[in-house]
Amino acid sequence: MNIPSRIGILEFLQQETHALNKKLFLLTAVSGVANAMNLAVINASVDALKTGGPSWQHFLWFGLSIALFVYSLRYVLYESSRIAENAICSVRVRLADKIRRSDLLALESIGATDIHARISRDTAAIAQSARPLFSAAQSAVMIAFTLGYIATVSPLAMFLCIGLIAGGAAIYLKDRKKYEEGLNTSSEEEDRLFTSLTGLLAGFKEIRINRAKSDDVFGDFAETAGRVRDVRTRVMILFSNNIVIIEMFLVLLLGAMVFVLPILSGSFTGSATKIVAAILFFFGPLGNVVTMIPVVSQVNVTIANLQRLEARLDDTLEKLTSFENSPIIDMRGFKSIRFDGLHFAYRDPDGNAAFQVGPIDFTLRHGEMLFLVGGNGSGKTTLLKLFTALYQPQQGVIRVDDEQIGPANIQSYRDLFSAIFSDFHLFDKLHGLRDAAPERINELLKLMEISHKTTFVDGYFSNTHLSTGQRKRLALVVSYLEDKAVYVFDEVAADQDPHFRRYFYETLLPDLKRAGKTVVVVTHDDRYHHIADRVLQMDYGTLREVPRSLDPDAPKLHFSAGRSAPPKEGSE
Numbered sequence: 001m002n003i004p005s006r007i008g009i010l011e012f013l014q015q016e017t018h019a020l021n022k023k024l025f026l027l028t029a030v031s032g033v034a035n036a037m038n039l040a041v042i043n044a045s046v047d048a049l050k051t052g053g054p055s056w057q058h059f060l061w062f063g064l065s066i067a068l069f070v071y072s073l074r075y076v077l078y079e080s081s082r083i084a085e086n087a088i089c090s091v092r093v094r095l096a097d098k099i100r101r102s103d104l105l106a107l108e109s110i111g112a113t114d115i116h117a118r119i120s121r122d123t124a125a126i127a128q129s130a131r132p133l134f135s136a137a138q139s140a141v142m143i144a145f146t147l148g149y150i151a152t153v154s155p156l157a158m159f160l161c162i163g164l165i166a167g168g169a170a171i172y173l174k175d176r177k178k179y180e181e182g183l184n185t186s187s188e189e190e191d192r193l194f195t196s197l198t199g200l201l202a203g204f205k206e207i208r209i210n211r212a213k214s215d216d217v218f219g220d221f222a223e224t225a226g227r228v229r230d231v232r233t234r235v236m237i238l239f240s241n242n243i244v245i246i247e248m249f250l251v252l253l254l255g256a257m258v259f260v261l262p263i264l265s266g267s268f269t270g271s272a273t274k275i276v277a278a279i280l281f282f283f284g285p286l287g288n289v290v291t292m293i294p295v296v297s298q299v300n301v302t303i304a305n306l307q308r309l310e311a312r313l314d315d316t317l318e319k320l321t322s323f324e325n326s327p328i329i330d331m332r333g334f335k336s337i338r339f340d341g342l343h344f345a346y347r348d349p350d351g352n353a354a355f356q357v358g359p360i361d362f363t364l365r366h367g368e369m370l371f372l373v374g375g376n377g378s379g380k381t382t383l384l385k386l387f388t389a390l391y392q393p394q395q396g397v398i399r400v401d402d403e404q405i406g407p408a409n410i411q412s413y414r415d416l417f418s419a420i421f422s423d424f425h426l427f428d429k430l431h432g433l434r435d436a437a438p439e440r441i442n443e444l445l446k447l448m449e450i451s452h453k454t455t456f457v458d459g460y461f462s463n464t465h466l467s468t469g470q471r472k473r474l475a476l477v478v479s480y481l482e483d484k485a486v487y488v489f490d491e492v493a494a495d496q497d498p499h500f501r502r503y504f505y506e507t508l509l510p511d512l513k514r515a516g517k518t519v520v521v522v523t524h525d526d527r528y529h530h531i532a533d534r535v536l537q538m539d540y541g542t543l544r545e546v547p548r549s550l551d552p553d554a555p556k557l558h559f560s561a562g563r564s565a566p567p568k569e570g571s572e
């Protein structure tokens with residue numbers, strides 16, 4: 001995997017938006033200078049009090065520096081917020097685009113929690129830090145110019161100030177590696193906390209009815225939250241120590257001006273008030289800079305996390321992108337889909353093959369109705385993912401008629417399918433079906449016997465609080481609307497009542513076949529095998545054709561966990 005070199009927030013913002021321009025940096029500097037000017041004018045006006053009071057020029061300069069300060073600071077803060085939001089929007093949209101074009105297996109291995117954490121939490125943290133960062137930059141310029149002003153009053157005082165500020169900076173830089181290591185660990189622990197919270201919410205029903213489970217899950221969450229607290233507290237203590245030291249340096253600075261400089265320079269006494277005022281003036285801005293230090297370190301870690309996620313996605317996309325814009329070829333008129341020596345293995349984290357499917361040699365003919373049976377974990381869903389090209393085989397090829405499926409035509413191939421997997425997702429809108437007529441949708445809702453529960457109004461279904469079986473029927477409505485050449489149903493009938501189950505097998509599936517569709521159904525309902533043209537059985541990742549049971553009331557096939565039952569005696 002190509003891990004890009006680490007970048008800071010400014011490089012990140014520039015990479016994402018190309019909007020960091022000279023005007024922004026110039027006005028950041030101008031606002032710092034204008035703020036320093038405010039001090040110089042006020043000090044000069046205080047001086048003038050001794051000789052009859054400030055003149056109209058003092059007043060003019062005061063007005064000018066305030067106007068300049070307000071204009072430039074407003075521009076910098078507005079613009080930095082706008083740039084940060086644009087950067088975040090751009091990175092979110094790009095990552096979402098890479099995710100949708102990515103490979104299912106790669107996404108499964110990255111995990112939804114990691115993706116959620118990066119795209120929501122981490123990007124928000126970056127956006128929140130951009131404006132304070134520019135504010136701190138403005139403060140830094142202001143401090144620099146205030147030091148320049150101090151130099152005009154007493155060069156020795158300026159050197160003393162620089163020495164003490166450099167001391168503070170050295171203390172921070174000395175511990176920088178420690179901060180970043182601490183923040184890295186804290187980010188990893190926060191990801192675990194995120195996973196734990198997801199479990200708490202997703203498993204709410206299970207933990208609500210089981211006290212021991214609830215206590216255990218909560219205990220895990222509390223333990224992880226405690227670890228996050230400990231790591232973050234350690235890092236924040238480091239920061240806090242340094243902030244205290246830096247603040248102490250500032251007070252020391254004031255002390256040095258009052259107690260040390262008059263000893264070193266006899267002519268200094270008269271200027272002491274001006275210099276003390278200047279130092280007090282940059283107390284606040286220096287605070288801005290100091291508090292920004294941990295934020296910058298945190299954001300660097302966050303940006304590195306985002307880069308790592310993007311590098312993983314890029315890794316998978318590398319092989320596919322050159323074909324990204326290949327035109328979609330209409331394959332609906334295919335005669336057969338052939339698997340030649342297809343082989344696929346899940347890998348464990350060390351790269352060793354875990355569960356394997358194949359070699360699979362098999363031909364599906366156009367318009368055929370195929371049932372896929374097999375015990376739990378025998379590989380049926382994995383085969384469907386290979387069949388629909390969601391997984392890439394490690395060996396072997398898929399051919400549509402004589403055309404081999406590869407990167408250039410894989411999307412055209414996938415476009416043949418409408419699939420309902422057992423972990424299907426129902427979108428709240430009919431995406432990709434903008435032209436679907438509401439009358440047709442309501443007709444399908446009737447066909448699936450859920451029109452009494454939900455109707456289609458203004459682009460949405462009126463009710464989505466449906467039972468599991470009803471949700472599957474709604475998924476069937478969407479699938480029908482997609483009107484694809486090949487239908488793949490992974491245990492769609494599993495949660496249906498006997499009446500609808502019968503209707504599904506004896507009416508809906510034969511209707512699809514009559515309409516010229518090719519249908520592949522994963523089923524444990526062996527009493528309906530007679531509906532299929534062929535029955536195929538998965539057994540520990542291997543596929544074989546088995547005789548159909550033509551008598552719906554014949555004794556059932558029995559599957560034990562991980563094994564498929566032998567073909568039933570007397571079956572065809």
Ligand SMILES: Nc1ncnc2c1ncn2[C@@H]1O[C@H](COP(=O)(O)OP(=O)(O)OP(=O)(O)O)[C@@H](O)[C@H]1O
Pocket residue numbers: 108346347354355374375376377378379380381382383538
């Ligand atoms: N993403 C994954 N990573 C690693 N192993 C996986 C993954 N998905 C499934 N497996 C493993 O592959 C094997 C086959 O799983 P699959 O879901 O294909 O079985 P199945 O026949 O559809 O089972 P069921 O009837 O229970 O739905 C199982 O042992 C499972 O643990």
